[in-house]
Amino acid sequence: MLLGGIADDLTGAVELAGMLAAGGMRVALVLDDAPIPSGQDAVVVALPSRVAPVAEARDGFARAADALLGAGARMLFFKYCATFDSTPQGNIGPCADLLMERTGAPFTLFAPSFPEAERRVFMGHLFVGAQLVSNSPKRFDPLTPMTEPDLVKVLAAQTARRVGLLPLPVVAQGEAAVARHASTLREAGLSYAIADAATEEDLATLARASWDWPLATGGSNLAAHYPPIWREKGLLAPAAALPPARAGGHGAVLAGSCSDRTREQVAHFAGHHPVLRIDLARLETPAAALREAAGWALPRLERGPVCITTAGDPQAVAAAQARLGREGAARAAEELLGGLARALVAAGARRLLVAGGETSGAVIRALGIARLTVAPYVSPGIGLCAAEAPEPLALCLESGKLGPVDMFGTVLERMRA
Template identity: 80%
Template sequence: MLLGGIADDLTGAVELAGMLAAGGMRVALVLDDAPVPPGQDAVVVAMPSRVAPVEEARAGFARAAEALLGAGAERLFFKYCATFDSTPEGNIGPCADLLMDRTGAGFTIFAPTFPEAERRVFMGHLFVGAQLVSNSPKRFDPLTPMTEPDLVKVLTPQTQRRVGLIPLHVIARGAEEVGRHVAALRADGVACAIADAGTEEDLATLARASWDWKLTTGGSNLAAHFPAIWREKGLLSAAAPEPAPRAAGHGAVLAGSCSDRTREQVEHFAARHPALRIDLARMDSPEAALRQAVAWALPLLEGGPICVTTAGDPEAVSAAQARFGRDGAARAAEGLLGALASALVDAGVRRVLVAGGESSGAVIRALGITRLSVAPYVSPGIGVCAAEAPVPLALCLKSGKLGPVDMFGTVLERMRA
């Protein structure tokens, strides 16, 4: 196994697996503590750790690392969001520390740049489009607000190791210069470095500098450059790509992300198809809200795809958090969407699009799915995959912040057999 990947949410795991598959690798995606399957070039473990308590996140990463290394993974890759989603306590730094300890890695980089989605790092500062992340809508994230754009400052309190920077002018000189810069950082006691990058060429340089490291961390499109390098080194032969999954049956959207982009996508879909918004702050109880949502949805399924969302604007999110607490509001939404997914699948839904990383994980766990086949990556936010159990399903698990505005309807139609 050339690579063992660990992603801190399910949509990130799907994206990473899809990019490796697009590079011609045989890839399996498993959830949490599911067994690591043999005979793969790469295995990606989806670990719902982004907003978990630090020790819970570290324990999950320890189990995943042990399983991957025990199955023969030659190196590990830690995938997190391109907006470096974390809290002051973690969990990027604590989980990276654990992986460095487990692999014996003396140095690693942190490279969240995702040019296709306009996430870039310059002089250690994270930009979303032309804005610093601290000026973007990401500052209003209900769980992981990003109010500090300097990623060196974000990472430093999260890790036991000294944090440095690999600036863009070093990367522009090529992989060998990156290697020399890393050697100088290590000689100065630095073990972790934020890596600048603005383009795919910058990421390709970073990948060429780190292709044989025991541990690398970053966005999925850093890892996407590894297969070509491994093939060049004679370590990898091309695999036939998986066909895009399709399924005969009803279609449904379950949207839990409160990002601006997901709310725009819900609004676009709702102008053309039935859509129901559940106001967490005003519902009588999760059980009552589930009964009402099922009663609303079932008569409509024969007429085409439907959408149920728990997403709201910042004021609605604040009201829900005031009622349930920050984590309690998120768990209420995830539990509701997971239970609703089970009811809809029982009613014949076979094409499901879930918006939001934590929401996707909750839905997949509620359905009892432990392994996914991932289609090769196509574009940001569109992570299409298939599950065979408990029933054959075609799924799209999308990051809340990504994807075109019209993707709900078009992706559900694309997945229809």
């Protein structure tokens, strides 16, 4: 196994696995503590750790790292969000510390840049398009608001290890310059460096400098540059193309993300299909809400796709959190949408699009799915995969912040057998 990936949410895991599959690798994706399959070039473990308590997140990473290293992984890769989603307490720093201990790595880079989705790092500062992340809608995220754009500061607040910067002028000089700079930082007592990257060429340079490290971290498109390098080194053979993720049966959307993009996608879908909006601030009991939503959705499935969403604007989110608490509101949405997923599948839905990283994890776990077959990466936000149990399903799991406005309807149709 060339790469053992650990992602801090399910949509990130799907994206990472899809990037590796697009590079011709045999890839399996497993959830939580499911067994690590053999015969793979890469295995990606999806953990619900992004907003978990620090100790719980570290424990999950420890189990995943031990399982992947025990299965022979040459490199561990920590996949986190391109907007470096975390809280002041973690969990990027604490989980990276754990992986450093497990691998014995003396140094590693953090490269969250995703140029295709207009996420770039310059002089250690994270930009979303032309805006610093702290000026973007990401500052209103209900669970991981990003109000500090300097990622050196963000990471340094989460770890006792020293954090430095790998600036863009060094990256522009090529892999040898990156290796020299990393060595200089390591000799000065630093363990981590935030890597600037503005283009795919920058990420390719970082990949060429780190392809044989025991530990790397970053966005999925850093890892996307490893397969051709490994093939060039004679470590990777071509793999057979995977079949597309398609299924018959009804289609449905479950949207838990409160991002601007998800709300735009819901509004577009509502122009063509039925949409049920659930206001968490007015939730009576989860059981009653589940009965009401299922009673609304199931009779409509025969006539075409439906969407059920708990997404709201910042004012609605604030009202829900005021009533239920930040964690309570998130948990209520995840439990409700997970229960609806079970009801939809029982009624014959076989194509599900789930918007939101935590929502996707909650839905997949509610359905009892432990392993996914991931289709090769297509574009940001479109993470296509298939599950064989408990029912054959075609799934699109998206982060909630990405994807075209019209993707709900087009992707559901694309997944039709």
